[in-house]
Amino acid sequence: MLIFILSACVSEPEAPPTIRLEEACGTSELGYDAPSADAEAALERSNCYRNLLGLNPGVLHKKLDNAAQSHADYMQARGQLTHQQAPGTSDYTGEWVWDRMESAGYPLEAGHSWGEVVAYGYEPAAAVDGWVQSVYHRIPFTTPSWKEVGYGQAGLFSAMGIVTYWPAESNTAVIYPVDGQLGVPTTFQSDEEWPDPAPDHGAVGTPITVTVGSPDATRSNSNPYELELLDWYMSGPSGEVDALVLTPDDDDHLGNTIALVPKEPLAPSSDYAVELSISWTGGTRTLSAAFATASEAPE
Numbered sequence: 001m002l003i004f005i006l007s008a009c010v011s012e013p014e015a016p017p018t019i020r021l022e023e024a025c026g027t028s029e030l031g032y033d034a035p036s037a038d039a040e041a042a043l044e045r046s047n048c049y050r051n052l053l054g055l056n057p058g059v060l061h062k063k064l065d066n067a068a069q070s071h072a073d074y075m076q077a078r079g080q081l082t083h084q085q086a087p088g089t090s091d092y093t094g095e096w097v098w099d100r101m102e103s104a105g106y107p108l109e110a111g112h113s114w115g116e117v118v119a120y121g122y123e124p125a126a127a128v129d130g131w132v133q134s135v136y137h138r139i140p141f142t143t144p145s146w147k148e149v150g151y152g153q154a155g156l157f158s159a160m161g162i163v164t165y166w167p168a169e170s171n172t173a174v175i176y177p178v179d180g181q182l183g184v185p186t187t188f189q190s191d192e193e194w195p196d197p198a199p200d201h202g203a204v205g206t207p208i209t210v211t212v213g214s215p216d217a218t219r220s221n222s223n224p225y226e227l228e229l230l231d232w233y234m235s236g237p238s239g240e241v242d243a244l245v246l247t248p249d250d251d252d253h254l255g256n257t258i259a260l261v262p263k264e265p266l267a268p269s270s271d272y273a274v275e276l277s278i279s280w281t282g283g284t285r286t287l288s289a290a291f292a293t294a295s296e297a298p299e
Contacts, residue, residue: 018292020182024052031059031148038153039065042124042160046149049132049141052181053174056146061163064150067093067104068159071118076154081120097161101150106163112147113166115140119158124151127158132176133188135197135207135246139257140164144172144213167224168213171282175210175274179289184272186293187265195253198244198261205241205262208234208274208289212256214282222255223248229258230277230284237270269295 025048030040039060047057070093074085085092085100094100097116102108117137119127131137145165152159177184185206190198198204217224227248234241244261248254258278266272275288 018180018182019052019178021048021052024048026051027057029057029059032062035060035062035065036069036151036153038124039068039151042128042151042153042158043149045125045128046141049128049176050146052178053142053176055142055144055172055174058146058149058162061106061148061150063104063106064101064148064161064163065152066150067097067100067106067152068116068150068161069152069154070104071097071100071116071159072152072154072157075118075120075157075159081118081157083116083118101161101163111166113164115162115164117160117162121156122158123156124153124158127160131160133185133206134193135188135190135209135259135261136193136195136253138176138207138209139211139255142174142176142209142211143168143256144174144211145169167215167217170213170215172213173210173278173280173282173285173287174212175208175276175287175289177206177208177289177291179291181289181291183294184266184291186268188261190261197246197251197259198263201244201261201263203265205243205264205266206293208243208260208262208276210258210276210278210287212278212280212282214280216281218281222252225256225280225282227256227258227278227280230279232260232274232276234260234262234272234274236272237267241272241274266293268293 094103098114140162145168147163150161246259273290277286
């Protein structure tokens with residue numbers, strides 16, 4: 001073998017950045033002293049994703065924790081996963097999440113938005129993973145401008161309330177999975193999310209999403225940032241990947257997000273590349289990510 005070495009003025013190309021979710025974890029501020037272990041675990045797992053995306057981390061608020069816990073208790077008492085409470089029941093604390101926040105003493109100030117995700121069958125960190133692995137329930141975690149959050153756990157019922165700035169504080173667009181990410185799950189069970197983002201499919205590939213924010217928003221409820229997908233491409237070990245395309249103009253559950261849902265589970269231990277060109281009230285941008293899937297599909 002012959003090796004030719006150039007002079008020091010030519011540097012070797014840098015290896016592409018690679019990162020696993022766990023390497024991005026870290027929470028420096030909880031929000032208040034001595035939250036519950038469940039709330040702390042959910043916040044810390046949420047911030048793994050927030051840090052990975054380069055977004056501001058979340059902090060807990062005691063009154064939001066109380067509101068979320070009251071709803072987790074409500075669901076546990078009935079064995080029912082729901083966003084809505086029935087007025088007139090003994091443990092009723094508010095029909096919808098914003099009602100429960102206000103009932104707990106949290107002020108519903110102008111310039112903010114209030115949302116909630118619920119789950120059954122998970123411990124706190126796993127519940128966050130499940131939400132981020134989905135389509136619609138991922139959106140609160142990739143939304144750029146968080147203010148405060150609250151979390152409650154009762155048995156295997158989980159509830160998380162999230163307060164965001166509305167409109168967003170700055171022009172932001174993030175893609176998930178992120179560029180250089182390792183260990184991305186191969187499969188998403190779309191039938192386990194309600195509403196079902198892929199009603200004609202069961203097991204599909206990990207969704208690819210772009211979520212945006214901007215200080216400028218329109219009066220449209222379904223597409224407030226006028227988000228449009230201009231072009232996209234996704235490739236894997238077998239070539240081009242066929243995916244369902246979900247946009248706010250066609251799906252009013254998305255709002256600030258565009259999603260690509262591969263029609264088949266992704267191959268394990270494989271490299272994928274994706275690129276999406278978008279326009280929104282913050283401008284026009286192309287976002288891309290090269291990522292690698294986990295070594296084994298989940299059981």
